[in-house]
Amino acid sequence: MLKTESINSPEDKVDVGVQIKEIHIRRMTKKWASCSSKGRLTFDPVLLDESKKKRTEAVLHELLHLRYPNHGKMFHLALNEYRRKSNA
Numbered sequence: 001m002l003k004t005e006s007i008n009s010p011e012d013k014v015d016v017g018v019q020i021k022e023i024h025i026r027r028m029t030k031k032w033a034s035c036s037s038k039g040r041l042t043f044d045p046v047l048l049d050e051s052k053k054k055r056t057e058a059v060l061h062e063l064l065h066l067r068y069p070n071h072g073k074m075f076h077l078a079l080n081e082y083r084r085k086s087n088a
């Protein structure tokens with residue numbers, strides 16, 4: 001049984017303003033999470049055992065990729081902003 005609610009527990013809620021089509025949980029070998037340009041997010045279940053901080057970080061990272069496909073300056077600015085908000 002996967003603890004999917006851990007990813008979206010109420011205290012983790014921050015509105016990134018993107019549209020998610022699907023969320024998948026499956027084992028990945030090279031990374032913890034990925035996203036497709038079509039709005040599908042995939043998370044590795046190992047993430048569920050990580051700290052809340054790391055989970056939030058990973059979720060935010062992938063959500064922001066739906067807005068910024070690369071790791072450019074805007075991506076990092078937005079990531080910092082939402083990271084700050086999610087800790088507020």
Ligand SMILES: [Zn+2]
Nearest residue numbers: 061065070071
């Ligand atoms: Zn990335």
